[in-house]
Amino acid sequence: MSQNSRQFHLNAFLMGVGHHEAAWRHPRTEAHRVLDVAHFQELGRIAERGKLDSVFFADGLAVGPRIKHNALAVFEPVTLLSAIAVATERIGLIATASTSYSDPYNLARKFTSLDHISRGRAGWNIVTSAGADEAANFGVDGIPAHRGRYERAEEFVDVTLALWDSWEDGAVVLDEESGIFADPDRVHTVDHAGERFRVKGPLNSPRSAQGRPLLVQAGSSESGKEFAARYAEAVFTAQRTLAEGQQFYRDLKARVVAHGRSADQLKVLPGIVPFIADTQEEAEELERSFTDLISPEYALRQLSTMLGVDLTEHALDAPLPPLPPLDEIEGNKSRYQLVKDLAANGDLTVRELIGLLGGGRGHRTFAGTPEQIADELQTWFEKGAADGFNIMPPYLPGGLDDFVDRVVPILQERGLFRTEYTTDTLRGHYGLGDPGNRFTEELAHDVSA
Amino acid sequence: MSQNSRQFHLNAFLMGVGHHEAAWRHPRTEAHRVLDVAHFQELGRIAERGKLDSVFFADGLAVGPRIKHNALAVFEPVTLLSAIAVATERIGLIATASTSYSDPYNLARKFTSLDHISRGRAGWNIVTSAGADEAANFGVDGIPAHRGRYERAEEFVDVTLALWDSWEDGAVVLDEESGIFADPDRVHTVDHAGERFRVKGPLNSPRSAQGRPLLVQAGSSESGKEFAARYAEAVFTAQRTLAEGQQFYRDLKARVVAHGRSADQLKVLPGIVPFIADTQEEAEELERSFTDLISPEYALRQLSTMLGVDLTEHALDAPLPPLPPLDEIEGNKSRYQLVKDLAANGDLTVRELIGLLGGGRGHRTFAGTPEQIADELQTWFEKGAADGFNIMPPYLPGGLDDFVDRVVPILQERGLFRTEYTTDTLRGHYGLGDPGNRFTEELAHDVSA
Numbered sequence: 069m070s071q072n073s074r075q076f077h078l079n080a081f082l083m084g085v086g087h088h089e090a091a092w093r094h095p096r097t098e099a100h101r102v103l104d105v106a107h108f109q110e111l112g113r114i115a116e117r118g119k120l121d122s123v124f125f126a127d128g129l130a131v132g133p134r135i136k137h138n139a140l141a142v143f144e145p146v147t148l149l150s151a152i153a154v155a156t157e158r159i160g161l162i163a164t165a166s167t168s169y170s171d172p173y174n175l176a177r178k179f180t181s182l183d184h185i186s187r188g189r190a191g192w193n194i195v196t197s198a199g200a201d202e203a204a205n206f207g208v209d210g211i212p213a214h215r216g217r218y219e220r221a222e223e224f225v226d227v228t229l230a231l232w233d234s235w236e237d238g239a240v241v242l243d244e245e246s247g248i249f250a251d252p253d254r255v256h257t258v259d260h261a262g263e264r265f266r267v268k269g270p271l272n273s274p275r276s277a278q279g280r281p282l283l284v285q286a287g288s289s290e291s292g293k294e295f296a297a298r299y300a301e302a303v304f305t306a307q308r309t310l311a312e313g314q315q316f317y318r319d320l321k322a323r324v325v326a327h328g329r330s331a332d333q334l335k336v337l338p339g340i341v342p343f344i345a346d347t348q349e350e351a352e353e354l355e356r357s358f359t360d361l362i363s364p365e366y367a368l369r370q371l372s373t374m375l376g377v378d379l380t381e382h383a384l385d386a387p388l389p390p391l392p393p394l395d396e397i398e399g400n401k402s403r404y405q406l407v408k409d410l411a412a413n414g415d416l417t418v419r420e421l422i423g424l425l426g427g428g429r430g431h432r433t434f435a436g437t438p439e440q441i442a443d444e445l446q447t448w449f450e451k452g453a454a455d456g457f458n459i460m461p462p463y464l465p466g467g468l469d470d471f472v473d474r475v476v477p478i479l480q481e482r483g484l485f486r487t488e489y490t491t492d493t494l495r496g497h498y499g500l501g502d503p504g505n506r507f508t509e510e511l512a513h514d515v516s517a
Numbered sequence: 518m519s520q521n522s523r524q525f526h527l528n529a530f531l532m533g534v535g536h537h538e539a540a541w542r543h544p545r546t547e548a549h550r551v552l553d554v555a556h557f558q559e560l561g562r563i564a565e566r567g568k569l570d571s572v573f574f575a576d577g578l579a580v581g582p583r584i585k586h587n588a589l590a591v592f593e594p595v596t597l598l599s600a601i602a603v604a605t606e607r608i609g610l611i612a613t614a615s616t617s618y619s620d621p622y623n624l625a626r627k628f629t630s631l632d633h634i635s636r637g638r639a640g641w642n643i644v645t646s647a648g649a650d651e652a653a654n655f656g657v658d659g660i661p662a663h664r665g666r667y668e669r670a671e672e673f674v675d676v677t678l679a680l681w682d683s684w685e686d687g688a689v690v691l692d693e694e695s696g697i698f699a700d701p702d703r704v705h706t707v708d709h710a711g712e713r714f715r716v717k718g719p720l721n722s723p724r725s726a727q728g729r730p731l732l733v734q735a736g737s738s739e740s741g742k743e744f745a746a747r748y749a750e751a752v753f754t755a756q757r758t759l760a761e762g763q764q765f766y767r768d769l770k771a772r773v774v775a776h777g778r779s780a781d782q783l784k785v786l787p788g789i790v791p792f793i794a795d796t797q798e799e800a801e802e803l804e805r806s807f808t809d810l811i812s813p814e815y816a817l818r819q820l821s822t823m824l825g826v827d828l829t830e831h832a833l834d835a836p837l838p839p840l841p842p843l844d845e846i847e848g849n850k851s852r853y854q855l856v857k858d859l860a861a862n863g864d865l866t867v868r869e870l871i872g873l874l875g876g877g878r879g880h881r882t883f884a885g886t887p888e889q890i891a892d893e894l895q896t897w898f899e900k901g902a903a904d905g906f907n908i909m910p911p912y913l914p915g916g917l918d919d920f921v922d923r924v925v926p927i928l929q930e931r932g933l934f935r936t937e938y939t940t941d942t943l944r945g946h947y948g949l950g951d952p953g954n955r956f957t958e959e960l961a962h963d964v965s966a
Contacts, residue, residue, distance in 0.1 A: 093693045100691060105603060105634045131721045136701045142722050144630035150599035151634050154554060170623060173654040181593035185554045185600050204717035205622040242549060244542045247812045252585045268653035272580045273591050363696045
């Protein structure tokens with residue numbers, strides 16, 4: 069067994085019975101499991117068997133156009149991860165939550181609670197909720213402006229980080245003799261008074277085993293990348309080719325450094341949807357068996373949402389109509405750009421485009437043998453396109469089983485991935501140290517002055 | 518074994534390592550368990566062993582004056598109950614959440630998620646958050662007015678109930694053959710546009726096994742009782758004497774009927790803090806051993822918060838100073854009234870009052886043998902003061918163990934309490950049927966028209 073000096077990170081991005089649009093209709097899945105918490109606990113245990121860094125559940129605050137063909141979000145992810153936390157020991161637990169439709173105090177509390185329940189394994193994927201359907205559930209008309217969403221997100225995260233610092237390590241004294249439960253000198257108000265939020269603090273929960281939850285982000289717009297460079301510790305990203313992946317990686321790392329952070333404080337994790345089989349031919353056949361089950365009606369709605377253009381009445385075998393310019397898109401700009409690039413390259417019909425997108429909603433699909441998948445990951449890692457990968461099994465639990473049991477051992481054999489956990493926390497798995505505490509540091513300053 | 522025609526209900530109100538202020542300092546507890554999710558899972562299993570209807574966790578959105586002597590809320594209760602849900606099978610799971618500092622969509626979603634995780638065992642204790650310390654964490658200055666809080670709560674609950682109806686039973690079709698996941702004709706927008714909220718819907722989660730979570734309430738002000746009469750299905754209440762309990766029970770049931778509901782659609786559950794021992798003398802000695810550990814500094818702060826009067830510099834052995842009139846109190850009016858009554862009856866010093874209040878924060882403390890406690894509960898039930906009880910163990914897990922293993926068998930022997938669960942849902946345990954669905958009823962109307 070060789071031992072590389074550097075190893076990469078693996079997150080399992082889990083969704084219902086699989087990432088593929090039609091996963092729930094495929095014979096390799098049992099559709100009713102989308103409603104069964106035991107299914108999701110099993111997924112957490114499988115990921116932990118593979119020594120993965122973390123599992124991740126995305127979220128949205130509306131049903132959207134998915135009702136008829138796919139209900140993706142039965143469970144709210146933090147409550148779901150709480151149930152997974154107590155069925156596992158080491159795997160990290162990352163959930164999406166929106167800065168546009170919640171309050172810093174509630175969000176900080178919810179994630180700290182998960183962090184206590186899991187003993188330091190919680191992570192927050194920060195989203196700003198672009199959808200008009202989400203806005204309509206919170207009294208907001210139309211699509212909230214991109215810029216305003218990110219400004220709010222920045223102040224939101226600043227407050228949240230302050231609340232997470234409000235209890236220093238060791239503030240919980242538990243001295244039964246003197247009757248002192250907590251040391252009030254180590255519990256701080258945050259007294260935030262900004263443009264959008266006024267929050268006094270302290271948080272009503274002590275600091276967790278990993279200090280605070282890991283910050284994750286996935287936006288790829290200009291504001292998204294700047295936001296990530298400033299705050300994120302891991303970034304999920306959709307890159308289709310090695311060259312694009314390298315370009316994104318260089319760009320983001322340079323921005324991290326420009327923000328005064330060390331480049332390795334942010335881990336870049338491109339997504340991949342792996343179809344795994346004994347031969348490449350069988351893997352491609354497996355992928356086709358999923359594509360054949362995509363509902364065109366559903367796919368047209370998905371595509372319309374991605375592009376902000378109504379295609380639901382569009383002929384399937386006609387080419388994609390002209391798209392509006394990027395700067396008119398208020399939603400997910402990176403998904404939009406991806407579809408535009410794909411369509412421009414291939415002169416594709418809508419049906420062909422749907423097939424390309426169906427597996428991973430814009431993420432890279434890869435069909436191959438375990439060795440081919442391992443080669444691909446190794447290449448991206450060694451050629452500077454990734455610090456690790458966001459594994460998006462097209463069907464569950466089988467697709468995760470196969471990745472863990474067939475691909476991970478090859479990566480371990482090559483020294484590219486851990487064979488045992490070496491830490492107990494999510495921040496530890498990602499090689500991130502103690503996040504520090506503004507209040508503890510101030511105290512240290514006072515002492516040295 | 519005799520068999521009464523009517524049986525009562527039992528909820529275990531759980532808090533850290535016990536309800537008593539000084540529980541964490543007592544040799545019968547281990548203080549560090551307040552941070553341990555396994556402790557709370559064990560409490561859920563003990564309550565389930567006793568066939569109790571439910572466990573309940575209160576919550577507040579600020580640390581308040583408790584930091585130094587007691588940190589009560591390490592865990593956010595819904596994430597905590599999610600962890601308990603997967604460690605139990607039948608016990609109901611009730612959590613406090615505030616209508617003042619959350620959105621209906623988020624709250625409806627969170628409780629539905631718990632309801633799915635527990636397969637129909639979730640309940641929501643509706644609070645309106647009276648504290649100025651809570652307000653300051655959400656950009657609100659001062660103590661929010663009583664009236665405004667309840668007006669918001671009404672609209673909030675109306676929207677939440679509509680969202681919970683937005684998916685009809687059977688809306689999830691899961692037809693793999695046709696590719697139909699959900700029937701869009703059975704998933705409805707709610708299109709609420711009120712004074713405080715605009716919410717389009719539908720909720721992004723299907724209807725749960727019990728239809729929707731149980732609604733619980735605990736306010737005892739005029740607005741609180743009216744609110745309960747209109748919405749609540751169970752009410753936690755602090756009544757110190759049988760006569761007061763009977764009066765409250767009659768009053769509330771009359772209000773329920775005045776709102777067009779059947780009296781048994783709301784269960785009245787007075788609180789009791791039981792100190793259990795082999796003899797009454799030993800039980801009283803046990804209670805004293807807890808009272809002796811109360812920190813006067815902490816108790817004065819608690820009392821000041823209850824009364825809205827700063828007593829922190831008040832001499833312990835002096836009588837209580839004159840209190841402001843009830844209508845100037847914006848906070849918890851029932852607690853205020855209780856303290857005022859106690860002080861008026863007894864010409865008590867502050868120290869004596871603290872001892873009386875220390876066990877249950879205003880709830881009735883009862884020290885006795887298992888038989889005496891069973892007698893007391895039976896009397897209240899048979900004399901029309903209760904449909905069941907809110908059991909508040911002064912120390913945990915021992916105080917819950919003793920209630921379940923020593924008092925419950927006596928109640929079962931007398932036919933007053935179930936010997937086995939007869940339903941799988943929280944609503945079922947409380948004898949409440951299917952809550953109905955406005956959309957399904959409309960459909961039924963259409964068909965019969």
